Amino acid sequence: MLDSPMRDRPTTLPIRFENVAFAAGVTSILRNVTLSIAPGSPTILMGPNGSGKTTLLRLAMGLLRPVAGRILYAEHETVVRHRHAIVFQKPAMLRRTAARNVAFALQAAGRMPSVATVARLLNVVGLGALAERPARRLSGGEQQRLALARALARDPEVLFLDEPTASLDPAATKAVEDIVMRTAEGGVKIVMATHDLGQARRIAGDIVFLANGLLVEHASAAAFFSEPATSQAKRFVAGELVI
Numbered sequence: 001m002l003d004s005p006m007r008d009r010p011t012t013l014p015i016r017f018e019n020v021a022f023a024a025g026v027t028s029i030l031r032n033v034t035l036s037i038a039p040g041s042p043t044i045l046m047g048p049n050g051s052g053k054t055t056l057l058r059l060a061m062g063l064l065r066p067v068a069g070r071i072l073y074a075e076h077e078t079v080v081r082h083r084h085a086i087v088f089q090k091p092a093m094l095r096r097t098a099a100r101n102v103a104f105a106l107q108a109a110g111r112m113p114s115v116a117t118v119a120r121l122l123n124v125v126g127l128g129a130l131a132e133r134p135a136r137r138l139s140g141g142e143q144q145r146l147a148l149a150r151a152l153a154r155d156p157e158v159l160f161l162d163e164p165t166a167s168l169d170p171a172a173t174k175a176v177e178d179i180v181m182r183t184a185e186g187g188v189k190i191v192m193a194t195h196d197l198g199q200a201r202r203i204a205g206d207i208v209f210l211a212n213g214l215l216v217e218h219a220s221a222a223a224f225f226s227e228p229a230t231s232q233a234k235r236f237v238a239g240e241l242v243i
């Protein structure tokens, strides 16, 4: 179990969707999605409930296969899953301490679960003082930060987040956003779905806007928020219901 920066590091970026469709049985969920997720600042997925954000994330992660089209990772068809880390809205905590949750994640990623590395990761997410607390006793916001520490334990190239702050209060949301932004500044590509327009404005480099299973708009955050190109995005940015 080496933990050397010199180990082989194949890249997973860019992640390119070419005319991707996804369906469950006869129900079409995503259609004709062409998209490049490139290295750099965070890519944020937005769109109404049921528009296909989670499905698009799961396709990009390699957890779902397209029913049509293809997804390329650094121009290859094989997903480089060990360079991906994932945080869902409601993370599942192992029935053990915060520190042992992180140690387990390190081990699962083939990294040395040393006391120093576990402490460093807990400190990154501000949980150093809660290392010995059972993870399931942590608050929702603390559990979400622990989920981030476990994700970072994988030393990912891409961190996928699916509405990680949806059930958190403003202070806990800010704590998670700060970790996400520091992680991005550290060179990790963030791909995140959120409903929160304010959060998207704070974090996004580019916005992928979905509606009804279609990619309606992909633009820089500056362009998306100042001049949405479509009427659907205009109404969404204005806070109106988009159905």
Ligand SMILES: Nc1ncnc2c1ncn2[C@@H]1O[C@H](COP(=O)(O)OP(=O)(O)OP(=O)(O)O)[C@@H](O)[C@H]1O
Pocket (backbone or CB within 6 Å): 024, 027, 029, 047, 048, 049, 050, 051, 052, 053, 054, 055, 056
């Ligand atoms: N396995 C499945 N079988 C049937 N329908 C599905 C399946 N997975 C997703 N769907 C449907 O596909 C649509 C898109 O779902 P998805 O979860 O990707 O949307 P979302 O944009 O993440 O929504 P939300 O904002 O509510 O999280 C929804 O109508 C959902 O019910």
Ligand SMILES: [Mg+2]
Pocket (backbone or CB within 6 Å): 053, 054, 055, 162, 193
């Ligand atoms: Mg979703």
